[in-house]
Amino acid sequence: MLTVETIKKVRLMALRDQKPIKVIARDLRLSKNTVRKILRNDLTEMTYERKNQPRPVMGAFVKSLEQRLTEDQRLPRKQRRTAKKLFEELRADGFAGSYDTVQRFVQAWRCEQQILATQAYVPLVFEPGEAFQFDWSHEQVELGGVPVTVKVAHIRLCYSRMSLIIAYPRETQEMVFDAHIQAFEFFGGVCRRGIYDNMKTAVKKILLGKDRDFNKRFEQLCSHYLYDPVACTPAAGWEKGQVERHVGVSRMNYFVPRLRLKDFAALNEHLRSQCIASAKANRHPTMPEKTVWEAFEEERPSLMQAPRPFDGYAASPAQVSSTSLVTYxxxxxxxxxxxxxxxxxxxxYADRVSMILDGRLLAEHARQFGRGKMAFDPWHYLPVLERKPGAIRNGAPFKNWELPEALLKARMSLERFSDWDRQFVGILCAIPTYGLCAVASACESALAMKTMTKDVVLNLLSRTPQEETELPVDLPGRLRLRNEPTADCGRYDALLGVVSHATQ
Incomplete structure (x- = not known):
């Protein structure tokens, strides 16, 4: 095989020095046909590739070796046989060739399989306001001094690459709803399509092709915001490759080193500020003349206007127990x-739990996470206290009851009596009638007079004048009084002086 230097000499002698082919072949000890081939094809390099590799010794064992390699490909990497082990097995079957022959074949076969397994992708282009992508990731943080694995929702606009990430303790449906509500409020609008994987909180059943049986409540979310949901093909993450890549990038940029914050509210506030700062600092990948934030400002007018926030709850039935508790x-x-x-x-909801009966709100509590926790509203148990006042002493709903300071002082003052619980409950039962502020004011007055008892407080409440609201009456002009009557006792006394009473 001729080297590049030899080919260079041939070209210089023929094209620059105008020497004939016969002289060049004689001086460089080449055949005239070789010189002609270099000059006619304008070659600067000559390579040789063997199209068919003859394997006179290996030929009979190729099928057996390929079968072994195919079996190994299904196994974990650490359990696959090496080329040396395969060579020893072939020798036991009668192979008479060398180890190098087997090694070259194994290397070429594995390289070919790796190329076949490598997938090619088509770059995707989106118009402003056309689509957004949604995905979840699990990250490690420290909240209140305790290591926690949080579930992070990633929402990314496909055109501008603007992203918002929100951390939650769960990946449940109400968290999906809350992430969308916050994202649409943050972006200032809604795209016409949403691209998802086949998460169970959205997709109930995978049908043929792109058809999906979506969850009813999830379809209500899409209908409320007027966008079309699109679920990716299973195991085809490249269909939402922007958000898939953003998961890894955000993990390195936002969660390494491990974040240490007070609670979820502080964590999400930090993540939101980081998303904005990153968008303003980084260039758009396909429009390098703009930052991501500038592209986002350009995309905003193309977004559909977001309606009022969706009522994003997950509903389930429950039975009220004998202790007036609902388990969820x-x-x-x-x-x-x-x-x-x-x-x-x-x-x-993501942050609260509401109990509904016949369309009427019974109670609402801040949502508890974990297990075995109880959330009480002591006022729910006031009718029971009226019948069983002793429950105020050790009742779980009444531990650390946040009452006005005047009522707490009244309780401490009443504890000198043996029936303090009955008296204090009697004062509490007056709150639905007179109101919390009026009862607290009466307790302050009783404490100031140093006569704190239930009867004194109730007496003070009964003496409080009740303001009556008079509705204005619109009378015709002829029925209106010209002179408003005034209370004058002197007129009555004047009448007494002129009236003579009958005497017997």
């Missing part, structure tokens, strides 16, 4: 005791 997600929440034994609807 392994935690319990109180409702008014008048609903004991009834079936209610629990509406779980």
């Amino acid at each position: 997600d392994r935690n319990r929440y109180s409702v008014p005791v008048s609903n004991v034994g009834r079936s209610v609807q629990v509406r779980a």
